[in-house]
Amino acid sequence: MNALSGGLAANPSLPSRLVDRLIATADEELALELAYRSDLTERQAAALVARYPGTGVPLARAGRLTPGQVDPAELPDTALALLDEGAGPPEWARLFTQDADTGRRVRLAACPGLPPDVVAALADDHEVEVVAELALSAPAEVAVRLAGHPHAEVRCAVAGNENTPPDSLVALLTGEGLEPARHCLVCDTVPVPFVHDPGCPSPDCDLPPGADCDGGHASTLLATRERALRNPAVPGEVVVRFAGDPVFWIRELVAAHPRLPADAGTPLAADPSPAVRGALARNPVIGTDLMRTLSADADPAVRRELAHNPRLPLDLLAELTGRFRSGCGPLPRVASASPAEVARLAASPHAGLRALVAARDDLPAATRDALAADPDAQVAKNVAPHPGLDEALLRRMLERHGERVAARVAANPGATPLLLAELTRLLPGARKALRVVARHPAAPAGALEACLDDRQARPLAAGHPRLPVPRILALLDDGDERVVEAAAANSSLPVQEMERLVP
Structure with a gap:
């Protein structure tokens, strides 16, 4: 796809008959660009898929294809996209439970609103990858069952599922009431004991850095604990049991948990890790006394996190404001x-x-x-960008602060064409303002011409509909492909020029 064709494919003013001509000659890249047009007809969508089947997925996700236009045997990826969007019929889901391609069953397991019999079939799939994907969002009753799955990877996925009932999350966190898992991805793959080298040079190795198993599935159990502690459904009295964990980022998750008991914060405020103290400082469940303690923390990152606490008293906010940039x-x-x-x-x-x-x-x-x-x-x-500011105030702001506020003044939706033109003359210190002016709907032709002199603003100005037509035409031959593409996508490009450019 060349820059001209790509720009034309994105041009909102391109007539439907010229869209047809582009489809008829499109290569893969151009076909994908055309698939994102919002004005495609049903006929054009079908023609795109016939020319390049890979366009089926974005067209399905955009609602441009209906199930009646798709054969799941010929376009399985498109059918799965429709299922994922909630638009595919249940019989497709049942068909994909028998698909020989594991990746397709994994994608099916990620689809919302699957029929109960499909969920049951996926929960019994022989590939752990499929079951683990299902476990990430399975309904509560299925999550309870999968919490006791013999594979640790499935249990890890259940721990992150917010549908998982609290009792099952507690069992996954503590191991209480569950038989130990019999497998993990590590001992499925290599003889144990084994610790994966983070710098492993093997291109065929799929194990994550630090994967560790001596028969007890250590790294997967740690990942399970992490996911469970990120889950807001875990009871606070269980969360606090991990406040002394030797792994600092586990303590950080405890400090950030929305169900952290009020009395559990005090020891965490003295934690040696600033990350833990910072997570606690940002947690809205902590009390005012603890906030005041943390406001005196020696680490500025902790104080910065405290400033982001939504329940912070205003007097503390005033105290913190002068000590960091927010x-x-x-x-x-x-x-x-x-x-x-x-x-x-x-x-x-x-x-x-x-x-x-x-x-x-x-x-x-x-x-x-x-x-x-x-x-x-x-x-x-x-x-400065606040709607409603009048031109006089914006001008006084510029007179007082100059280039320091120029870009934000240019972003004001009420900035007049005259003011925008004047902003482009504040160079060399206001180049950032040029990029903002080049996007502004009210930018006049003279201001856009000035924006064309800036390398970063030039492609933006080339696509602006208020740029004069002769200038747009000249930019179609620009040496920068970004500029050519933007000019070709300009909605003010005359139709006769489009006719000339489309093959």
Whole structure:
């Protein structure tokens, strides 16, 4: 597929008759590009599949094919995609339980809403890979049964299934009430005892790094424990039993668990691993006293995690704000702040707090306008894209802060064509703004012309529908294939030019 054809295939203004012509001559790559068009007719979808069967999967996932158009014997991957989308008939699922290809049965096992008899057949499949895939999302009654499966890999999958009842998760975590597993992927593959070298040079080796088995399936049991502790259905009183585990990332999962008992946090706050303390700091189940303890943690990463706790008191947030950069997005506690709290934050003497609230996109107009006039560049930068800011405020923001806010001002949906054109003249310090201007729906031709001078903004400007037609045509011969493709995909490209370019 050349750049011209690829761009035309994506052009939303390409007439249906020209889509037909592209389909008739498409190679594999172009056919796949065409499969993602939203305006394909049923006839065109069928023609694409006939030309290149590999387009069946994306067409099925996009709802462009119906079961009546698909023969599962001829297009098994497409049929499985329809089943995965909930659009395939039950008889297809029953057919695939007998498929000789293990990979297809694995994909079937991952499909939602399978009939009970299909689930039962997959649970009894002779390939562990198939049963393990089913176990990841099997309904509760099947998960209970598979929790006692003789293969450790299946049990590991059950541990991560949120449908698995708490009693079964506890058994998988502790081993209580379960017969030991008889197999794992390690002892199925190599003589034990065996520890897999993380730097294993064999290209045919499928064992994960660190795979370990001396008959007790150690690495799979550890993976089972990890998955179970990530499962929100595990009871808190069982989770806390692993707070002293020698593996730090197991303790980290304990510290982050949503059912962690309130009194279990204190010893974890003294854990030697910053990752454990950080996970605890971010956990909304901890109390205010523990948050205050963690706010004095020596590790800045722990304090940063605490700032992301959605239940953090605002006074602690104010204390933390001056000690790290939180980024542009609003923190959870700021995002959930009440109107009165928003007003307090916006009037804070701490610029960091004002910057955090400025990132919200639902500010009252008076608060938004006040933050737009803030003397701190980060505050202004965060509020600049907010819808509703008028041109005068945006201009004053630029006068005060210049290139530091240029790209965010350019991202404002209300930025006028005149303002966008002026932004392109802030070079050399505002090249990032060019890439934003080149995407803006209101960008005028003059601003887009300036964007064409920037290597990264050039392909974006080439695809902008407000670029003058003569310029679009000239870019069809550009030396950069990204630019050629974008120009060919430009919805303002005249139909007569499309006629000329389509074979």
